[in-house]
Amino acid sequence: MLSVNDIKGLYAITPTPSKPGAERWDATDTVDLDELARLTEALVQSGVNGMVAMGTTGECATLTNSEWEQAAACVIETVRKRVPLFVGTTALGTHEIVRRNRFILDLGADGTMLGLPMWQPCTLDMAVQFYADMSEAFPQLAIMAYDNPGAFRFNFPPPFWAQVARRAPTVICTKHGPDPMISALIGMTQGKIRFLPHIAGAYAMARIEPEHNIAFWATEASMGPEPALALRDAIDAGDWARAKAIDTDIGYTMQTFFPPGGMAEFASYNIQLEKIRFDESGYCKAGPIRPPYHVIPDTIEQGARECGRRWKALRGKYG
Amino acid sequence: MLSVNDIKGLYAITPTPSKPGAERWDATDTVDLDELARLTEALVQSGVNGMVAMGTTGECATLTNSEWEQAAACVIETVRKRVPLFVGTTALGTHEIVRRNRFILDLGADGTMLGLPMWQPCTLDMAVQFYADMSEAFPQLAIMAYDNPGAFRFNFPPPFWAQVARRAPTVICTKHGPDPMISALIGMTQGKIRFLPHIAGAYAMARIEPEHNIAFWATEASMGPEPALALRDAIDAGDWARAKAIDTDIGYTMQTFFPPGGMAEFASYNIQLEKIRFDESGYCKAGPIRPPYHVIPDTIEQGARECGRRWKALRGKYG
């Protein structure tokens, strides 16, 4: 069973590559398993510290159940426990989540990346109870809580983390932030939960809490992991000047990524923008976007393409 | 194939009754099919004009896939096309919705009550494209669009309806409103879509547009349909004084139903409040609430219980 101390370094988040035609409403069997296995293997071999599959970027929402099962099995078998692997099992209800958790646990996943059921917005009590139930149900399956307030219409406030730390012992980490008030959260949770920021905040968070913030996540790894690995190594080495320089380089690649409407607009185009920049980078073939999210204005798409090109160029520098 | 002109009168919305223990995370096979069949039959025999199953109240979100299939089959077989039946097929992605639509169409449902994929909030273009695709995919399956802005984080604005009327011909009705600006919507959609208000707005809407607003929906029918049938008949007869009196009586039953935090708080307790008042009315056994929504403060629960008692009393008056 993974523990909080196992969570360190770079966690790569991957798409679930799709076959041609996957954007059509009548497409079936859309997962490009060969490309999924190839990408997963490439990332593990590159030296990433952990993997996260079938989150938002992995199109967990728009895969059919059988596609989800095929993809989950493919990733678990490819990783073969060489690094910690979290597979997304979020669904609309607890019972379906139980079924999915059992499926991945039986196949050998270390953990689940798990958000909240979202049909009704959970209250604080519902959200804590949900994670407590999942801990009770699967004491051997680690949970990376998926802290996405917009999607789940839940703010994941400090009291949530304090209660989860007490009542849901399998929650060992979370996608969260970056959050400058991290020190208070670490205190409230007695260090039982590692808060992983996005790569864009990894340097900042490591400066604030260098002993705690030793891990971060990056969908960007699916455009080629080299800049992310370089950042990880600089942080590990405490080479802050180099870490800041890499942070600045990475920031440059993202200048064109977010749409003009900011995070509110990003919420409608998250999947699209990720897959488009992955494809543009050339590091993997993310493929068409599954419906209904295959719709995107050209101006917004171009920002993601430019991001993909800039990242590709950055790989040359840090490769 | 149903058309807009077939949609009139009272549409009863039903729960998916659950067996004891259904609130537990380890429950499986939770649908009380006997009670579901009994309730459905009772409502059809009572004279309701149409049925809607497996919406929010029907716990579409927290049924497992196999439970959803069993419940859908049960309802379709019980109704046997005696009245129009809309079965909820909303899911997180288009491909899963296609699968569900096919399932109910093959079994003989007339239509689907269909909301939007909700992981990412749909833009106007995505939402219109989604319904247009479903019309293209299933030209024989009528759609009752599920206009729930809070859940789907989409406002269903006037331009949406104008475009859906042109591009998605199987969308023949929608849960919507009540909306005093209905006349403009009817104009924009050329009367191709019937806008069904909740029973609490049925009288009001019938006064504004007596030729259009000849249909409404009521989860309340699952507490006993008599008051709702009486309202339908008064509206049909143009007996406005009686309709207004019934409307006032129904309004009284609802005074305690909504939690103090208003609609924002209701969004977290919708399922719970419906099932609790159904049970309290004694008309059906809605059973325990499936997780993670089995959590509710006692003060909020009491309001729903009082509503159930008031409705039960009202049945005596109109039965």
Place this chain on the structure above:
Amino acid sequence: MLSVNDIKGLYAITPTPSKPGAERWDATDTVDLDELARLTEALVQSGVNGMVAMGTTGECATLTNSEWEQAAACVIETVRKRVPLFVGTTALGTHEIVRRNRFILDLGADGTMLGLPMWQPCTLDMAVQFYADMSEAFPQLAIMAYDNPGAFRFNFPPPFWAQVARRAPTVICTKHGPDPMISALIGMTQGKIRFLPHIAGAYAMARIEPEHNIAFWATEASMGPEPALALRDAIDAGDWARAKAIDTDIGYTMQTFFPPGGMAEFASYNIQLEKIRFDESGYCKAGPIRPPYHVIPDTIEQGARECGRRWKALRGKYG
């Protein structure tokens, strides 16, 4: 002292016309008092039933204190109690509102159109206490509560109205809705408060509650009152066919008025859009928009201009 029974018919809402250059940051003394007096006199003589000045449309927010005093005095003196007049006195704090209320009361205004202090969003308790305090402070000054949830970040929920009806007896009417659930509000407030819808909902509301909904407001009157007067007369006469036809005609003029982003975007351009359509109609010279709201994209402006032209054409039909 006005009572709820005095509130009937058409309430015209007016701008505070501005002199050339009013859009500049260094403008002072910007009110075109001649045009304000002329417009006010023209509306009173046209037969409107009441007047509302210095609301959002009257640029209450961006007038300096001395401009506000000049404009308030001008309107009060022009109307000379021939029709009920409500002058906007909303400000950021209770003490300033007290000062403004006293000012207009001393000059002879019948009432204030009064929203909530908005720096911090009021809770239910604060909002009720505020109106109760204003009733205690000015028992001779009627209040038209300004129910604008977006601006004041307060939802004006049913319990608010129930409590205001008990604790703030001078609140005799409100800009509200249109709201199809009006019957419940009338019941909760024992008929002590008249709920005035916008002209676009006047027909609909009169159908639902013909005895209560005998009054409505229209900024559109400042483009020429004839269509609004015709609608008022048709509703008064119970000539529903004619009322509906006028409603449809008025609806046509508004098709281009709202910006593509809906009410959320309208909130940033409310003043601009009103003044622009007033100017385009030719009925009054609303003049430049006071800063910082003088900024508006051309595409949004064009919709308001088209609305002004359509209204002008409609005046010919009903004049």
Place this chain on the structure above:
Amino acid sequence: MLSVNDIKGLYAITPTPSKPGAERWDATDTVDLDELARLTEALVQSGVNGMVAMGTTGECATLTNSEWEQAAACVIETVRKRVPLFVGTTALGTHEIVRRNRFILDLGADGTMLGLPMWQPCTLDMAVQFYADMSEAFPQLAIMAYDNPGAFRFNFPPPFWAQVARRAPTVICTKHGPDPMISALIGMTQGKIRFLPHIAGAYAMARIEPEHNIAFWATEASMGPEPALALRDAIDAGDWARAKAIDTDIGYTMQTFFPPGGMAEFASYNIQLEKIRFDESGYCKAGPIRPPYHVIPDTIEQGARECGRRWKALRGKYG
């Protein structure tokens, strides 16, 4: 004229103390000028680096105009340019803000703490134009932009700062954050604007950008400045272990400060909570809360009182 390089260290934010009875709607002349002068003098003598008066905490919203003028004059005369002083001049319209800016500039203030007109939410274009106009109007008056997204319904996104840095040269600093993505903002604004976090984020921000984040603000200074001064000194000295320890101590005092509803609820009780903890600390007599914000539930009030007691205890440690 102040420049960005002058902004460093601890900026104390003060209340505008009120006389007994100030919470009544009929109170007039509510400012306790003696206590305002005493508090201001005490803070300047204690060694704070700068002062901010008449922001939210200073009840800018609920002072009458003449009270605001008295208080502004009192603070300016007391400070006598010994440290930089920013006086809040936010109002509902540009013209009134111009008047207020001129008032404080004539009396000798160095700068204004300036938010956005809030009646209509400003768009990006309006907001940038507003600050650009204020820079043109008052080239000698420094601006601390008041970045409060909730109050002003404007998100102050990165493009806003990039444009303000180009078009509004007198904007030299802002209350902002804490924000872990600060590095990108510094880059976009070429270092022309100093971003001041709240004291609770001062340590964190100083770790991320030690050369830029050399200043922070603290309303807490009005409970006694010693802990804030100790934090400032530790950061100045690069003594990160001591800075972190002080940060932890300060975090402890705030554990009870925020209401259970989080920042959304805090927005309705911001003024109240600040004044209550100030009074409880005994360092100043903040006095009653001006209406309509004198309403607060006892449970929420108790959290602020406990915060005041904890801060008072902390002064003993760092005094």
